[in-house]
Amino acid sequence: MSETRRAAEGRVGQVKEVTSLANPIVKDIRALALKKYRDVQGAFMAEGLKLVIDALDLGWTIRTLVFARSQRGNATVEKAAARAKAAGGLVLEVPEKVLTAITRRDNPQSVLGVFSQRWIPLKDIRPASGDVWVALDRVRDPGNLGTVIRTVDAVGAKGVILVGDTTDPWSLETVRATMGSIFAVPVARADAAAFIGWHKAAKMRLVGTHLKGSVDYRAPDYAKGPLVLLMGNEQQGLTDDLARACDTLIRIPQAGRADSLNLAVATGVALYEMRRHAFPVTQGKAG
Known part of the structure; x- marks a missing residue:
């Protein structure tokens, strides 16, 4: 997601419940399946709670954390969500159909993160x-x-x-x-x-x-x-x-x-x- 769009929507550090695949935030994340959009946004997806925690532990910039509604109350997921919020990221709570659409898998992981790309010159x-x-x-x-x-x-x-x-x-x-x-x-x-x-x-x-x-x-x-x-x-x-x-x-x-x-x-x-x-x-x- 572009920084302009993030600022315009005033969503840094927020938690948002999203249910529709037509939501513009979800559309932006789904677009990251294509390289041209990853290049434009300078972002990528990482699927799975372990990968998200690894990235947070190593100081990567998280833009959005998405978790399945079924994980509400899961202490480890909620801790990761709190860390994402503290780092200035958006946290989305979504039904499984949204995660399925984003990851293009029938049995998606219950958590995914959107991070900024990092290249070393x-x-x-x-x-x-x-x-x-x-x-x-x-x-x-x-x-x-x-x-x-x-x-x-x-x-x-x-x-x-x-x-x-x-x-x-x-x-x-x-x-x-x-x-x-x-x-x-x-x-x-x-x-x-x-x-x-x-x-x-x-x-x-x-x-x-x-x-x-x-x-x-x-x-x-x-x-x-x-x-x-x-x-x-x-x-x-x-x-x-x-x-x-x-x-x-x-x-x-x-x-x-x-x-x-x-x-x-x-x-x-x-x-x-x-x-x-x-x-x-x-x-x-x-x-």
């Missing part, structure tokens, strides 16, 4: 020794992108850089796949030329996965300097320009009939190998 990434970033060249599948973001969070890598024309990290499908990690993992974007220029200026070691890579992914010493793991498009792999920009091209051996791994799986395999070399040993959670 590529120029602001100043890697330190031991840092690992993941760059994705033209990733197209929302599930893959969401799973990579979740894996980056689990491994303890620093963030994700989207290169070229990629799927939208703020789509509802991608946000769902991150399981809340979208709020913990910085995301940057750049075209290929800008990314290559940044990599050279930052003096980061660029390691790309490639079917023609001559180096087994377990062979390099990843402890040397900050790293960027560069993963190619699901169908086409890396562009020639990006492959040439890599300091090392690695491959993940295939023992069976499959000639490649799913992008998110391959990213996880490579990242955990890098973690053994480059990341400090910490006492983390199992699983």
Whole structure:
């Protein structure tokens, strides 16, 4: 929702009961299912109480919290609503049919939040020794992108850089796949030329996965300097320009009939190998 519209309606920090799908506020939220409206509004939806609480805990700007009427009296939901109000957001109480329409799911979560998008400028990434970033060249599948973001969070890598024309990290499908990690993992974007220029200026070691890579992914010493793991498009792999920009091209051996791994799986395999070399040993959670 635009700030102008918010101010005009005088609804900051309010609680409002809405029952109609024709309500203009509901229409604005439903429009966020489309990328062009997410871009215009600079906003996105996160579905589920856990994701909303994660975002609030990490200081994200909430614009609207929507909860099902059936959750009235639920102490955890009401606490989240109070936090949203205190942060200046609008709180909507709606029947389930409205949540179903917004999320386009027959069994929607009982709570969703609308948050402001947050991008980190590529120029602001100043890697330190031991840092690992993941760059994705033209990733197209929302599930893959969401799973990579979740894996980056689990491994303890620093963030994700989207290169070229990629799927939208703020789509509802991608946000769902991150399981809340979208709020913990910085995301940057750049075209290929800008990314290559940044990599050279930052003096980061660029390691790309490639079917023609001559180096087994377990062979390099990843402890040397900050790293960027560069993963190619699901169908086409890396562009020639990006492959040439890599300091090392690695491959993940295939023992069976499959000639490649799913992008998110391959990213996880490579990242955990890098973690053994480059990341400090910490006492983390199992699983």
